[in-house]
Amino acid sequence: MFEDYLRMKGLSIVSFSKQTGIPISTLRNLNKIRYDKWKIRYLEVLSNVLNKNIQEIIEELKNMGKNVVFADSVLDGKYDIENRRYIGSKNKLIAWIKSLIIEETEGTSFLDLFAGTGVVSKNMLDLYNSFIINDFLYSNEVIYKAFFSTEPFNKDIIKIKEQKYQKLTVCNENYFSKNYGGKFFSNNDATVIGEIREDIEKDKSLSDREKSILLASLVYSCDKVANTVGHYDAYRKKIQIEDRFKFELIKPIDTTGKDIFIHRVDANELVKKIKADVVFIDPPYNSRQYSRFYHLLENLVKWTKPELEGVAMKPPVENMSEYSKTKAPEKFDELIQNIDAKYIVVTYNNTYASKSNSSKNKITHDQIINSLSKVGSTRQFEQDYQFFNAGKTDLKDHKEFVFITKVGIFNEK
Numbered sequence: 001m002f003e004d005y006l007r008m009k010g011l012s013i014v015s016f017s018k019q020t021g022i023p024i025s026t027l028r029n030l031n032k033i034r035y036d037k038w039k040i041r042y043l044e045v046l047s048n049v050l051n052k053n054i055q056e057i058i059e060e061l062k063n064m065g066k067n068v069v070f071a072d073s074v075l076d077g078k079y080d081i082e083n084r085r086y087i088g089s090k091n092k093l094i095a096w097i098k099s100l101i102i103e104e105t106e107g108t109s110f111l112d113l114f115a116g117t118g119v120v121s122k123n124m125l126d127l128y129n130s131f132i133i134n135d136f137l138y139s140n141e142v143i144y145k146a147f148f149s150t151e152p153f154n155k156d157i158i159k160i161k162e163q164k165y166q167k168l169t170v171c172n173e174n175y176f177s178k179n180y181g182g183k184f185f186s187n188n189d190a191t192v193i194g195e196i197r198e199d200i201e202k203d204k205s206l207s208d209r210e211k212s213i214l215l216a217s218l219v220y221s222c223d224k225v226a227n228t229v230g231h232y233d234a235y236r237k238k239i240q241i242e243d244r245f246k247f248e249l250i251k252p253i254d255t256t257g258k259d260i261f262i263h264r265v266d267a268n269e270l271v272k273k274i275k276a277d278v279v280f281i282d283p284p285y286n287s288r289q290y291s292r293f294y295h296l297l298e299n300l301v302k303w304t305k306p307e308l309e310g311v312a313m314k315p316p317v318e319n320m321s322e323y324s325k326t327k328a329p330e331k332f333d334e335l336i337q338n339i340d341a342k343y344i345v346v347t348y349n350n351t352y353a354s355k356s357n358s359s360k361n362k363i364t365h366d367q368i369i370n371s372l373s374k375v376g377s378t379r380q381f382e383q384d385y386q387f388f389n390a391g392k393t394d395l396k397d398h399k400e401f402v403f404i405t406k407v408g409i410f411n412e413k
């Protein structure tokens with residue numbers, strides 16, 4: 001980027017180096033770093049040479065940054081963000097949701113409040129300049145940092161780790177293998193996963209971005225082979241689990257030029273502190289707790305090595321969502337009241353009629369409408385479940401809903 005900027009000003013790295021005495025190698029290194037991470041010294045030198053003030057230079061760099069792809073941000077990993085099993089992911093619905101958002105809203109900033117996998121934010125990247133991505137799970141936060149961050153990372157370091165981890169076939173017994181070996185993974189695979197996790201933890205030379213990329217890659221690689229039906233509430237009772245684990249990298253998303261803010265907090269607390277033009281709300285609607293379903297990934301990412309309990313080897317309870325309890329309608333109402341936005345977009349499906357207790361909805365359709373109508377005018381859109389799930393039509397009247405509220409506008413159809 002540094003070189004491109006000089007070129008735009010009719011200068012080359014060589015001539016700039018001659019004028020300023022800064023070695024060419026140092027200037028080339030600046031190319032790999034985002035302008036907002038450059039030492040102020042370089043901006044001062046630019047300011048002297050170009051006879052411009054620093055603020056003007058930063059503005060020009062910012063505008064340029066929107067079109068520049070950083071070589072470092074490209075990593076040809078195997079896993080895209082949607083390549084994981086996650087209950088309630090909106091991946092199949094995203095084209096429909098996006099078309100509604102384009103038609104019904106406008107703005108430059110997007111808040112993904114219950115972001116889950118992060119696929120919604122990914123698909124909105126071309127629509128907004130600024131993104132706030134939040135979920136209270138540790139394993140989701142690390143995935144957002146890995147896929148979306150604009151922090152540079154050293155590709156060589158990641159590739160060296162990849163090679164090292166791919167060579168491991170069996171390692172010493174460790175915390176991970178003792179707890180999960182022969183259950184969620186084969187014994188050998190579990191020793192390898194524990195060994196990799198320990199190596200990532202111990203390597204203090206890794207930047208936060210590099211650590212996040214390696215951890216997210218480990219999460220995706222584990223999820224690919226875990227002996228489960230897609231979540232970790234239980235494992236399949238098999239006599240022999242095969243060795244299948246292979247460490248593969250994720251493929252970070254190019255978010256150059258975007259402002260990305262990542263949080264891991266309770267949604268109801270976050271909305272009291274921030275605002276965005278469009279707020280996207282996709283909470284859990286039944287009693288299934290995400291922190292319990294994905295406990296193994298949470299434990300792997302946190303790596304505090306607590307004692308585990310029960311058949312499914314769960315860690316102590318943390319991050320239990322109020323949205324999965326009887327208080328959910330009150331929590332939802334409080335959330336909506338505290339949102340500072342132009343538009344609120346809510347997704348919902350009507351599984352509350354379901355026979356299974358755990359998949360009965362905690363919030364009814366009417367309660368959603370009631371809360372939303374207190375802050376603005378709401379339009380409702382719906383699609384049959386079959387539309388997204390060709391063939392799997394066991395839930396006949398199952399519908400997906402999107403509500404879009406224009407905040408502060410009343411009496412509008």
Ligand SMILES: C[S@@+](CC[C@H](N)C(=O)[O-])C[C@H]1O[C@@H](n2cnc3c(N)ncnc32)[C@H](O)[C@@H]1O
Binds near residue numbers: 089118291
């Ligand atoms: C239906 S999922 C979101 C799916 C997401 N839209 C996607 O496409 O992957 C709901 C998410 O809300 C998170 N969650 C539940 N309660 C929360 C809370 N109080 N604050 C923040 N996140 C919460 C869960 O961890 C879960 O990832």
